Amino acid sequence: MKLILNYLKNYKKIFLLNVISVFGFALVELGIPTIVARMIDQGISNQDTAYIWKMGGVILVISLVGVTGTILLGYCCAYLSTSVVRDLRNDIFRKTQTFSHSEFNRFGTSSLITRTNNDAFQIQMFMNILLRTALMTPVMIASSIILVLKASLRLSMVILATIPLIILGVIIVAKISESISENQQNSLEWINRISRENLSGIRVIRAFTNDNYEKKRFDEANLSYMKYSKRLFKLMSVTQPIFFLLMNLAGMLIYWLSSILINQNSLQVGQLVAFMDYLFHVMFSIMLFCLVFMMYPKAQVSARRITKVLKTTPSIPTRIPGQKDGTESGNADSSDLDKIDIKEVRFEHVTFVYPDGEEAVLKDVSFAVKRGETIAFIGSTGSGKSTLINLVPRAYDVTEGSVLINGEDIRKLPSQELRQSIGFIPQKAMLFGGTIAENIRYGKKDASMEEVAHAAKVAQAYDFIMEKGGFEELITENATNVSGGQRQRLSIARALVRRPDVYIFDDSFSALDFKTDAKLRRELRKETKEAIVMIVAQRISSIVDADRIVVLNEGSVVGIGTHQELMKDCQIYREIALSQLSEEELANA
Numbered sequence: 161m162k163l164i165l166n167y168l169k170n171y172k173k174i175f176l177l178n179v180i181s182v183f184g185f186a187l188v189e190l191g192i193p194t195i196v197a198r199m200i201d202q203g204i205s206n207q208d209t210a211y212i213w214k215m216g217g218v219i220l221v222i223s224l225v226g227v228t229g230t231i232l233l234g235y236c237c238a239y240l241s242t243s244v245v246r247d248l249r250n251d252i253f254r255k256t257q258t259f260s261h262s263e264f265n266r267f268g269t270s271s272l273i274t275r276t277n278n279d280a281f282q283i284q285m286f287m288n289i290l291l292r293t294a295l296m297t298p299v300m301i302a303s304s305i306i307l308v309l310k311a312s313l314r315l316s317m318v319i320l321a322t323i324p325l326i327i328l329g330v331i332i333v334a335k336i337s338e339s340i341s342e343n344q345q346n347s348l349e350w351i352n353r354i355s356r357e358n359l360s361g362i363r364v365i366r367a368f369t370n371d372n373y374e375k376k377r378f379d380e381a382n383l384s385y386m387k388y389s390k391r392l393f394k395l396m397s398v399t400q401p402i403f404f405l406l407m408n409l410a411g412m413l414i415y416w417l418s419s420i421l422i423n424q425n426s427l428q429v430g431q432l433v434a435f436m437d438y439l440f441h442v443m444f445s446i447m448l449f450c451l452v453f454m455m456y457p458k459a460q461v462s463a464r465r466i467t468k469v470l471k472t473t474p475s476i477p478t479r480i481p482g483q484k485d486g487t488e489s490g491n492a493d494s495s496d497l498d499k500i501d502i503k504e505v506r507f508e509h510v511t512f513v514y515p516d517g518e519e520a521v522l523k524d525v526s527f528a529v530k531r532g533e534t535i536a537f538i539g540s541t542g543s544g545k546s547t548l549i550n551l552v553p554r555a556y557d558v559t560e561g562s563v564l565i566n567g568e569d570i571r572k573l574p575s576q577e578l579r580q581s582i583g584f585i586p587q588k589a590m591l592f593g594g595t596i597a598e599n600i601r602y603g604k605k606d607a608s609m610e611e612v613a614h615a616a617k618v619a620q621a622y623d624f625i626m627e628k629g630g631f632e633e634l635i636t637e638n639a640t641n642v643s644g645g646q647r648q649r650l651s652i653a654r655a656l657v658r659r660p661d662v663y664i665f666d667d668s669f670s671a672l673d674f675k676t677d678a679k680l681r682r683e684l685r686k687e688t689k690e691a692i693v694m695i696v697a698q699r700i701s702s703i704v705d706a707d708r709i710v711v712l713n714e715g716s717v718v719g720i721g722t723h724q725e726l727m728k729d730c731q732i733y734r735e736i737a738l739s740q741l742s743e744e745e746l747a748n749a
């Protein structure tokens with residue numbers, strides 16, 4: 161509720177219109193029965209045709225006001241609920257943009273998608289009902305009760321006795337449905353996760369003929385969602401008939417009492433008709449109120465899940481261009497950000513433990529690299545190479561020790577400005593939907609066509625781009641129309657076009673053939689002469705000519721030096737090298 165009110169504040173005028181239309185609607189709904197009662201008791205009983213015509217005219221005018229009010233109410237509700245949910249989705253999206261890897265790991269991608277889409281939709285549905293009924297229901301209930309009391313005190317007792325029963329029932333139903341709704345949302349998250357994995361991993365699933373296994377996994381999640389949805393529907397299907405039964409019983413009691421009162425001449429037929437109308441309005445308003453109450457737990461669960469995202473403080477402050485801090489919205493481009501002129505990257509006794517991990521993945525790592533130098537990292541899988549280079553763009557912050565940029569602790573530098581000066585080529589090349597040119601320009605939004613083409617040439621991507629039909633060729637979803645090696649070369653071009661101070665290649669040449677790898681490195685050397693180059697590689701041939709090679713073993717540095725120095729002094733490096741190249745090849749390296 162607090163979440164909705166916070167966002168509603170931005171739409172005060174429409175909200176006011178919403179309130180006015182609610183009162184208009186209530187006036188019409190309650191005014192007509194009073195006039196009908198008069199028509200019966202004064203017009204029909206006395207056969208006063210003129211009076212009947214006059215009252216008929218009043219009913220027509222009031223009905224027209226009612227139609228206008230209803231249309232206006234519908235418009236305001238739709239406008240407010242869709243606008244608030246759009247703002248909410250934007251804020252969730254902007255907030256997640258400020259998250260560091262730790263927050264992404266904590267929430268999980270599927271959960272963030274469910275919160276942005278489904279939870280926000282639940283809020284929209286709830287708001288739509290809430291805005292229609294939250295104001296109208298109390299107005300209708302209060303006015304109807306006053307009118308009912310005025311019409312007949314004795315008959316009113318029946319209604320007044322029924323209301324507490326209904327309210328008690330609603331509270332019980334709301335309590336029961338809250339936990340069911342929470343489980344239902346969690347099941348939906350589960351379905352989303354399996355769907356995502358299945359759609360993106362379809363090739364692996366097929367290759368391992370695990371279609372049936374995946375089907376079972378999906379069925380399980382789907383069944384769980386169905387189980388909780390069924391429970392909610394069952395609850396509703398029991399609640400509604402009981403409510404109507406209660407309403408009919410009250411109606412029967414009123415008719416019975418009325419017959420006695422009419423016989424005693426203490427009630428007129430017109431009054432009874434109006435009374436039944438008011439009774440209907442009281443009950444109907446309470447029913448709408450019940451609906452809000454029943455939807456409330458579900459919306460509350462969604463609001464709680466969304467608030468959790470919005471209230472999360474990123475462990476590494478990230479300023480999105482145009483935003484003053486991590487929460488405000490902004491539309492500025494990354495080119496509006498200043499760049500940090502990086503001249504040196506230094507690791508001093510760096511130890512790192514993942515937020516959800518127990519053991520240190522990096523232990524007391526120290527090295528330095530300056531402009532114009534290439535530093536490479538090698539080691540067995542899981543030795544901590546990717547973790548190490550991810551500390552440079554502040555995907556995570558160190559646990560102990562420090563990473564220094566130009567002698568200053570990285571934690572004191574604004575992360576976005578720092579990232580502006582880094583060209584990161586991840587282990588798993590990621591391309592976006594759009595043209596090849598757009599994908600390369602992702603590194604520099606205002607890059608000219610010459611710059612794009614040059615980057616593609618250096619990355620050895622130009623020839624295959626031409627063969628594919630040029631830079632305007634579309635990359636399909638999940639980049640299925642380019643091979644693994646082509647994907648890597650495009651993501652290298654994307655970093656090159658940026659001309660950053662620091663290049664970070666995380667095993668980015670692994671899918672290239674030896675010839676292309678060698679040619680690419682030759683071209684890269686010319687391009688990155690003035691920059692800091694950090695390369696993670698599995699292949700010795702990719703790093704032999706680096707100025708310095710850091711050998712990692714279980715998170716610790718076991719050797720630093722040139723290829724020749726390490727061949728002499730580092731046992732682990734020698735073993736890796738000899739497992740890949742012959743003595744002769746190594747001697748010529």
Ligand SMILES: Nc1ncnc2c1ncn2[C@@H]1O[C@H](COP(=O)(O)OP(=O)(O)OP(=O)(O)O)[C@@H](O)[C@H]1O
Pocket residue numbers: 265514516517521539540541542543544545546547548
């Ligand atoms: N997000 C994470 N949370 C917890 N532990 C992680 C996370 N990412 C990696 N690790 C662990 O950290 C260790 C180092 O992983 P890292 O990816 O840095 O190794 P690597 O040397 O790059 O391996 P590879 O050559 O296979 O890519 C591994 O034991 C891995 O399981």
